[in-house]
Amino acid sequence: MPLLDHLGELRRRLTIIIVSIIIGTAVFYFATPTIIDLLTDPIAPFVNDQFYIMSSLGGFSLRFSIAIKTAAVVCVPMILWQILGFFLPALKPNERRWVVPTLFLATALFFIGAVFCYLFIVPSAFEWLVGETNTIATAFADLENYLNTEVLLMIGFGIAFELPLFVFYLAVFHIVPYATFRGAWRYIYVAMAVIAATVTPDASPVTMLFMYAVLLSLYEVSLLVTRFVIIAREGKKGLKGSRVGFFAADEEA
Known part of the structure; x- marks a missing residue:
């Protein structure tokens, strides 16, 4: 249009x-x-x-x-x-x-x-x-x-619980390769700590620790699910990232 x-x-x-x-x-x-x-x-x-x-x-x-x-x-x-x-x-x-x-x-x-x-x-x-x-x-x-x-x-x-969905789509469609998520885990963990400290409105350490633990758990679970999906559809080579690989596999399916 x-x-x-x-x-x-x-x-x-x-x-x-x-x-x-x-x-x-x-x-x-x-x-x-x-x-x-x-x-x-x-x-x-x-x-x-x-x-x-x-x-x-x-x-x-x-x-x-x-x-x-x-x-x-x-x-x-x-x-x-x-x-x-x-x-x-x-x-x-x-x-x-x-x-x-x-x-x-x-x-x-x-x-x-x-x-x-x-x-x-x-x-x-x-x-x-x-x-x-x-x-x-x-x-x-x-x-x-x-x-x-x-x-x-x-x-x-x-909103924090939406994290697995974002990570899944970014990795499974190879917008951000799975290997990048896995290799940059130190930086991502630090970024999550900053996010947890920023978005909690009460600024209490209890809430921040809970939020941080939830973000880490959701992130790791989403990567685990993403790994299984990519391997099932593209093989282990898909973990390295290919922008068209997943769509090609989807069309073949």
């Missing part, structure tokens, strides 16, 4: 995303009391079930903030589909077969990461954070601040 048609298609898909999130926000606004109860459940034991809102507009702003974030998270499958749909016409038929599995895996990994954070990271992180506060003062639990930190943690872990 001409450039203006591409821009029109992009605008259409962005409009769908924005309108969907706006509608979702309106719907979830009325469900925010239940959502907030769910979010505070792993934190409440560390603050004696006492949360506070510090301003007259705090209740409204908190409900709106939670509603829009919930809408954005629930719309993740649709957002990913719109992104993939924009690039779909540029893909070859053998490449398009990967779109639906990619959408499913990306969505599943995001929600698995968010749930993992909710069940295991949030309690440990807030236990440490509140404990540190209680050593010097009484923790005064500002509900908006606590929930914003928790939601950002969950979104951060949801």
Whole structure:
């Protein structure tokens, strides 16, 4: 398509995303009391079930903030589909077969990461954070601040769990050869440590260590799966990297 048609298609898909999130926000606004109860459940034991809102507009702003974030998270499958749909016409038929599995895996990994954070990271992180506060003062639990930190943690872990998908596609399509990923592991490990320290909103060592351990585990698992897939389709020579090897094998299959 001409450039203006591409821009029109992009605008259409962005409009769908924005309108969907706006509608979702309106719907979830009325469900925010239940959502907030769910979010505070792993934190409440560390603050004696006492949360506070510090301003007259705090209740409204908190409900709106939670509603829009919930809408954005629930719309993740649709957002990913719109992104993939924009690039779909540029893909070859053998490449398009990967779109639906990619959408499913990306969505599943995001929600698995968010749930993992909710069940295991949030309690440990807030236990440490509140404990540190209680050593010097009484923790005064500002509900908006606590929930914003928790939601950002969950979104951060949801995005972090997408790492295997990125590594898999970069290596299996030979955009970045598998041998490069395997040979540069020292630099990648250091980069992951920097990322873990940067993206965790609470800056606590507990959360950073958890994030770092998760990133390392996901990275190694993704490389292991990628190795099996490449060897199965191309043989061990594929591990060294060939930009057309995997597509050729896909077409033969």
